[in-house]
Amino acid sequence: MSRLVIVSNRVGPLKDTGRAGGLAVALVDALNETGGLWFGWSGGISEEGTFGPLQEGGSRKVSMATIDMTQADYDEFYVGFANKTLWPVLHYRLDLAVFDRRAEEGYRRVNERFAVRLRPLVQSDDIIWVHDYHFLSLAAELRAMDVGNPIGFFLHIPFPAPEILAGLPNAATLVRRMLAYDVIGFQSKRCADNFRRFAIEELDLVLEGEDVLKVEGRRVTARAFPIGIDAAGYSKQAMSPEARRAMARMEKLLNGRQQIIGVDRIDYSKGLPERFRAFERLLEDYPENRGRVSLMQVAPPSRSELDAYVEIRRELEELTGHVNGRFGDLDWVPIRYMTRSFQRRVLAGIYRSSRVALVTPLRDGMNLVAKEYVAAQRAEDPGVVVLSRFAGAAEQMPEALIVNPHSAEGVAASLQHALTMSLEERRQRWQALFDRLCEEDAASWARSFMDTLRQVH
Numbered sequence: 001m002s003r004l005v006i007v008s009n010r011v012g013p014l015k016d017t018g019r020a021g022g023l024a025v026a027l028v029d030a031l032n033e034t035g036g037l038w039f040g041w042s043g044g045i046s047e048e049g050t051f052g053p054l055q056e057g058g059s060r061k062v063s064m065a066t067i068d069m070t071q072a073d074y075d076e077f078y079v080g081f082a083n084k085t086l087w088p089v090l091h092y093r094l095d096l097a098v099f100d101r102r103a104e105e106g107y108r109r110v111n112e113r114f115a116v117r118l119r120p121l122v123q124s125d126d127i128i129w130v131h132d133y134h135f136l137s138l139a140a141e142l143r144a145m146d147v148g149n150p151i152g153f154f155l156h157i158p159f160p161a162p163e164i165l166a167g168l169p170n171a172a173t174l175v176r177r178m179l180a181y182d183v184i185g186f187q188s189k190r191c192a193d194n195f196r197r198f199a200i201e202e203l204d205l206v207l208e209g210e211d212v213l214k215v216e217g218r219r220v221t222a223r224a225f226p227i228g229i230d231a232a233g234y235s236k237q238a239m240s241p242e243a244r245r246a247m248a249r250m251e252k253l254l255n256g257r258q259q260i261i262g263v264d265r266i267d268y269s270k271g272l273p274e275r276f277r278a279f280e281r282l283l284e285d286y287p288e289n290r291g292r293v294s295l296m297q298v299a300p301p302s303r304s305e306l307d308a309y310v311e312i313r314r315e316l317e318e319l320t321g322h323v324n325g326r327f328g329d330l331d332w333v334p335i336r337y338m339t340r341s342f343q344r345r346v347l348a349g350i351y352r353s354s355r356v357a358l359v360t361p362l363r364d365g366m367n368l369v370a371k372e373y374v375a376a377q378r379a380e381d382p383g384v385v386v387l388s389r390f391a392g393a394a395e396q397m398p399e400a401l402i403v404n405p406h407s408a409e410g411v412a413a414s415l416q417h418a419l420t421m422s423l424e425e426r427r428q429r430w431q432a433l434f435d436r437l438c439e440e441d442a443a444s445w446a447r448s449f450m451d452t453l454r455q456v457h
């Protein structure tokens with residue numbers, strides 16, 4: 001079988017460190033199966049940048065190769081176009097997007113430089129799988145260097161409606177460059193449909209069958225490949241000694257009260273202020289929960305170099321103070337808000353001790369937290385997921401309580417439903433969710449993407 005080459009902004013780790021996300025684990029499994037190479041940014045900044053030495057490592061079956069960036073690359077490509085332009089636009093936040101020529105040029109330059117450095121590492125029968133919004137143009141650059149291998153792309157974040165994307169000044173160019181990929185994968189049917197609509201409406205392309213675009217005599221498949229988690233593995237982690245210890249500590253603290261859990265990187269796409277307000281609304285509209293239910297929000301900081309992220313942190317601190325000041329009691333704190341991270345096993349224990357998961361992003365490609373929460377539950381007494389309709393996960397998880405995250409009243413009502421749901425209903429909903437999670441897991445996601453890539457090329 002052909003060797004797999006994965007390209008993503010950050011690479012690895014190849015060994016499970018307990019902190020890495022489930023995605024890295026799925027990719028390592030895929031790489032181990034065929035043998036392969038993982039290529040990306042070292043995380044380092046140097047004067048030579050992408051012209052510097054290749055940093056190599058890895059295991060017997062999987063090699064890793066990374067390069068540095070210059071400070072200008074980092075500012076323009078990573079902080080600039082990727083995170084100040086693409087991230088907000090793709091999450092429907094044109095109001096937060098910065099349009100800057102220099103950043104756009106930096107993005108093009110870094111994509112080109114990564115292609116130049118990857119080119120000599122590619123063998124003729126490799127298949128190449130590129131990940132996420134940092135590298136929308138990588139295939140176009142590789143094709144310009146005569147790389148004829150199958151190249152696939154998976155977008156982890158949403159692809160917005162054409163009406164939104166059209167607000168990005170170079171949208172048509174960018175999407176045209178994406179069409180150098182053979183397979184373009186999205187988290188949800190809706191995102192795949194948005195992409196095809198953009199190609200048809202803005203680029204005058206024609207569809208063949210359901211999800212194949214005809215592009216100058218080539219065929220490009222644009223389809224949903226919803227990402228999964230290692231459900232069986234995650235269930236085991238929720239029973240590990242670390243998880244049990246975390247649960248014992250939480251049980252002592254909760255003392256018979258119920259807990260709602262939220263876990264998200266601090267990001268405006270995650271709807272955290274709206275979530276805190278919805279929890280406040282629960283305490284207002286259903287006063288029986290006062291003193292009985294608390295919200296625990298784990299919120300590791302991310303991209304703190306961006307103003308929008310500093311602002312949201314300030315807002316969350318203010319809201320926590322407001323709700324706790326208004327409703328707190330001698331022996332009960334309504335919101336426990338922590339800007340730190342936990343080990344994956346500890347997190348699994350926290351999920352297992354929580355009656356409800358509150359997953360209410362304003363937009364999310366998929367949202368793995370919703371899936372991890374389900375995998376961590378006890379079959380005999382499972383909790384309930386309250387899930388935003390704007391998370392990709394909603395397409396695969398109709399048995400969750402689906403909410404509009406903008407409606408505090410609606411989310412509060414669903415929380416109340418979740419908190420008072422009968423054991424029988426909780427079991428029924430959970431079983432359906434868990435069965436699907438096991439079937440559509442991380443391994444099957446990677447397999448189905450790679451099979452498609454091998455077939456279509």
Ligand code: GDG
Nearest residue numbers: 018019021022156227341342343344364365366367368369
């Ligand atoms: C992007 C897309 C898509 C969080 N806190 C801790 C911790 N986490 C882990 C979670 C989960 C991951 O981080 C977050 O994944 P999400 O899917 O929720 O969101 P993004 O980071 O925005 O990811 C998203 C995803 O890519 C995959 O394609 O689903 O839509 O935005 O795994 O558990 N992990 C540990 N400690 C923490 O404190 N160990």
